[in-house]
Amino acid sequence: MTDRQFGLPDSGRPAEELLAELRALTAADLPTRGGRTTAYTYDAGRPGVRAAAEGAYLAMLEVNGLDPTAFPSIVALERQVVGAVAARLGGDERTPGIFTSGGTESILLAVKAARDARPEVAEPEIVVPATAHAAFFKAGAYLKVKVVAVPVDPETFRAVPEAMAAACTDRTVLVVASAPSYAHGVVDPVAAIAAAAAGRGLPCHVDACVGGWLLPWLAEAGAQVPPFDLSVPGVTSLSCDLHKFGYAPKGASVLLFRDQALRLAAYFACAQWPGYPVVNSTVQSSKGAGPLAGAWATLQALGADGYRELGRAALDATRWLVAGVGAIDGLRVLGTPDATLVAIGTDGEDPPDLWELADESRGRGFFLQPQLSVAGLPASLHVTLTGVSGEGVDGLLAVLRDSVAAVRARGPVAPPAELLALLGQLDFTTLDDAAFAALLPAAGLDLSPGAGTRMAGVNRLLDGLPPQLRDRLATRFLSALYSPYLGAPGA
Ligand SMILES: Cc1ncc(COP(=O)(O)O)c(C=O)c1O
Numbered sequence: 001m002t003d004r005q006f007g008l009p010d011s012g013r014p015a016e017e018l019l020a021e022l023r024a025l026t027a028a029d030l031p032t033r034g035g036r037t038t039a040y041t042y043d044a045g046r047p048g049v050r051a052a053a054e055g056a057y058l059a060m061l062e063v064n065g066l067d068p069t070a071f072p073s074i075v076a077l078e079r080q081v082v083g084a085v086a087a088r089l090g091g092d093e094r095t096p097g098i099f100t101s102g103g104t105e106s107i108l109l110a111v112k113a114a115r116d117a118r119p120e121v122a123e124p125e126i127v128v129p130a131t132a133h134a135a136f137f138k139a140g141a142y143l144k145v146k147v148v149a150v151p152v153d154p155e156t157f158r159a160v161p162e163a164m165a166a167a168c169t170d171r172t173v174l175v176v177a178s179a180p181s182y183a184h185g186v187v188d189p190v191a192a193i194a195a196a197a198a199g200r201g202l203p204c205h206v207d208a209c210v211g212g213w214l215l216p217w218l219a220e221a222g223a224q225v226p227p228f229d230l231s232v233p234g235v236t237s238l239s240c241d242l243h244k245f246g247y248a249p250k251g252a253s254v255l256l257f258r259d260q261a262l263r264l265a266a267y268f269a270c271a272q273w274p275g276y277p278v279v280n281s282t283v284q285s286s287k288g289a290g291p292l293a294g295a296w297a298t299l300q301a302l303g304a305d306g307y308r309e310l311g312r313a314a315l316d317a318t319r320w321l322v323a324g325v326g327a328i329d330g331l332r333v334l335g336t337p338d339a340t341l342v343a344i345g346t347d348g349e350d351p352p353d354l355w356e357l358a359d360e361s362r363g364r365g366f367f368l369q370p371q372l373s374v375a376g377l378p379a380s381l382h383v384t385l386t387g388v389s390g391e392g393v394d395g396l397l398a399v400l401r402d403s404v405a406a407v408r409a410r411g412p413v414a415p416p417a418e419l420l421a422l423l424g425q426l427d428f429t430t431l432d433d434a435a436f437a438a439l440l441p442a443a444g445l446d447l448s449p450g451a452g453t454r455m456a457g458v459n460r461l462l463d464g465l466p467p468q469l470r471d472r473l474a475t476r477f478l479s480a481l482y483s484p485y486l487g488a489p490g491a
Pocket of ligand 1 (some may be wrong): 102103104105133178182208209
């Protein structure tokens with residue numbers, strides 16, 4: 001570690017030097033363009049669109065989204081962005097919405113709105129399918145709302161409307177459906193779930209964070225897309241991230257409401273302090289307008305035709321991948337994806353170890369995101385296919401075939417029974433970050449320089465632990481990662 005990495009320099013450094021340092025740092029990151037990182041990143045593959053977004057982002061860099069009366073430009077842009085999303089997703093120009101920093105913030109605000117719209121419920125609950133995004137559990141934890149996770153159909157991975165309805169009680173303030181779920185890419189039966197919720201006078205939120213700006217274009221390309229948006233009776237709010245299939249720079253999501261009363265319940269105001277009166281539509285108060293401008297510019301630069309083409313390309317790539325995975329001995333696609341997100345699981349008599357498979361594939365140039373087993377659902381590797389993924393599908397299938405062969409050749413790997421038992425008994429409260437970091441090599445995590453990025457040991461360990469213990473371990477890992485006890489993975 002050099003002083004420079006930790007200290008403020010005595011004199012300012014030139015911009016070129018700083019940018020060179022950033023380039024060097026990001027060289028160890030997963031690539032953000034080209035479709036070989038099959039999660040986290042969404043590349044439209046169009047330099048002109050990127051340039052428009054970058055330019056707009058920088059043009060609004062210093063505008064503060066805190067005060068729309070001081071900076072009316074943000075109102076004009078937000079109205080346009082929300083209006084464009086609403087018009088495509090079953091609303092119209094009067095549909096109330098909020099531009100947020102991402103899916104998690106949209107979901108937090110949807111849950112807050114539902115909770116605050118029912119102040120008489122002392123111990124509020126939300127009913128979600130077990131496949132709902134972790135953001136609902138985060139919202140529950142932050143907002144003190146109990147999350148009732150209802151098992152999904154184990155074959156289709158879709159929510160079961162009858163089971164969702166049966167889980168509703170007098171304490172329920174919101175019912176949730178995903179369109180699609182992130183893990184398996186399947187759309188829940190939104191119409192039936194929303195109808196049952198409405199029958200009990202309950203609001204229904206559709207988490208279309210990943211699919212909201214994808215499914216309409218897939219439908220236009222001929223895919224069977226079940227109804228999921230605000231046009232469905234009973235759907236009262238919907239989240240749609242533009243920093244996913246909107247291909248906008250990160251920090252861009254839209255939360256739509258069927259009516260104004262619900263949007264008002266998402267807002268926050270405070271004039272009970274001696275400073276400026278605060279009124280916020282989002283969790284953040286001061287915030288850059290760059291993400292809003294970047295999203296606006298991306299929508300304008302791509303236009304409906306651009307999204308249509310990207311949607312068609314992503315759909316073709318997905319069909320190709322699904323057929324190809326089905327033909328690889330030992331692998332299968334979980335469920336029947338409705339979108340361009342695919343969960344690859346194992347099957348057969350000699351299933352390859354998924355975690356080794358992820359490491360092998362990463363070593364061969366494709367990052368596949370590990371998804372742990374939970375709620376009776378099997379573990380899998382996640383692939384999100386975007387408009388640029390098509391070029392890489394042949395390569396990905398070849399990598400999967402070679403990786404399965406390599407993993408099988410090494411033989412089965414037993415779960416670390418002793419370590420699992422030890423972790424179950426460990427009192428995490430007595431461990432400091434340094435002591436925790438010292439345990440990691442035993443768990444198979446070698447973060448020393450040049451050790452590479454093999455995560456199989458850690459994934460296998462986590463998969464063997466109960467979810468609460470996984471969460472505790474993961475937070476300790478994060479804490480140690482930001483303390484000086486660990487290097488950066490892959491550094
Ligand atoms: C269905 C769904 N909901 C919510 C989120 C959370 O979004 P974010 O990471 O932007 O907070 C995601 C992210 O992948 C998602 O796929």
